[in-house]
Amino acid sequence: MKSASNTTKAPAKKSAPAKKSAPAKKIAAKSGAAAGLRDLFEDSLKDIYWAEKALTKALPKMSKNATSEELVAAIDEHLEVTKEQVSRLEEVFRLLDKKPTAKKCEAMEGLIKEGESIMEDTEEGVVRDAGIIAAAQKVEHYEIATYGTLVAHAKILGLDEAAEILETTLDEEKEADGTLTKVAESSINIEAAEEEEED
Ligand SMILES: [Fe+2]
Numbered sequence: 001m002k003s004a005s006n007t008t009k010a011p012a013k014k015s016a017p018a019k020k021s022a023p024a025k026k027i028a029a030k031s032g033a034a035a036g037l038r039d040l041f042e043d044s045l046k047d048i049y050w051a052e053k054a055l056t057k058a059l060p061k062m063s064k065n066a067t068s069e070e071l072v073a074a075i076d077e078h079l080e081v082t083k084e085q086v087s088r089l090e091e092v093f094r095l096l097d098k099k100p101t102a103k104k105c106e107a108m109e110g111l112i113k114e115g116e117s118i119m120e121d122t123e124e125g126v127v128r129d130a131g132i133i134a135a136a137q138k139v140e141h142y143e144i145a146t147y148g149t150l151v152a153h154a155k156i157l158g159l160d161e162a163a164e165i166l167e168t169t170l171d172e173e174k175e176a177d178g179t180l181t182k183v184a185e186s187s188i189n190i191e192a193a194e195e196e197e198e199d
Contacts, residue, residue, distance in 0.1 A: 034157065041153045046101050048146050049089045051108035055082050055139065058112045062136065065119045068129050070183045075136065078176045085169045092162045111139050126191040133184045140177040147173060 059082060063075040093100040115135030122128040147170035154163035 037153060038157055041150065041157060041159075042096065042098065043103070044146065044150055044153075045089065045092060045096075046103035047105045048143070048150070049086070049093075049100060050102035051105040051143070051146075052082055052086045052089060053102055054105070054108055054112060056086065058115065062115060062119070062132050065124070066129055066132050067125050068183065068188055070186065071129050071132065071188065074176070074179045074183050075132075078136075078179075081172050081176065085172065088165050088169055092165055095159070095162050095165075107142060108139070111135065111142060114138070126188050126195055129188045130184065133180050133188060137177060137180050140173050140180065143173045144170065144177065 056079065059075055059079040063072050063079070066072045066075060090100045115132065115138075118131035118135050119128060122131050147166055151163050151166045151170055154160075154166055
């Protein structure tokens with residue numbers, strides 16, 4: 001069995017339309033774009049690596065501030081998942097032959113700070129829980145957007161193994177987001193509204 005002869009189907013060459021663009025220039029531009037995309041991909045990887053590591057410190061604070069057992073459990077579970085995600089990113093760096101490097105993610109720093117001020121500005125209990133869920137879901141949505149793009153870019157760049165690893169994390173982020181929605185819908189938001197009415 002020839003292993004390397006897995007030639008992909010050559011795309012059917014349609015007769016080129018009348019427009020004659022300089023082919024050499026086109027190829028150069030394409031490879032430049034691929035190199036640029038690779039840089040963008042690696043940069044985004046460093047960014048999310050910083051973000052995940054920051055979350056391993058932020059999530060315990062959120063858990064400590066939460067009252068609902070369900071919410072505490074959801075956050076604690078996601079903390080463990082996040083630690084695995086950090087290792088998974090290190091694996092992706094290894095696949096790229098790069099040293100895992102963290103680059104400060106301004107967006108995640110902002111989201112974490114927002115979460116901290118919500119916790120400071122609310123009274124402990126259902127209202128703070130609702131605020132923690134809101135902050136955590138913003139974090140999840142940011143991560144879903146980031147990993148979604150990383151998966152797409154990895155595929156375009158032919159980094160299939162990296163794409164698969166990143167997709168595992170993407171699925172976990174979506175699951176965490178869904179869990180938070182369930183926790184919110186089950187009781188916290190309703191109780192928070194009732195508490196508001198009592199005031
Ligand atoms: Fe994450």
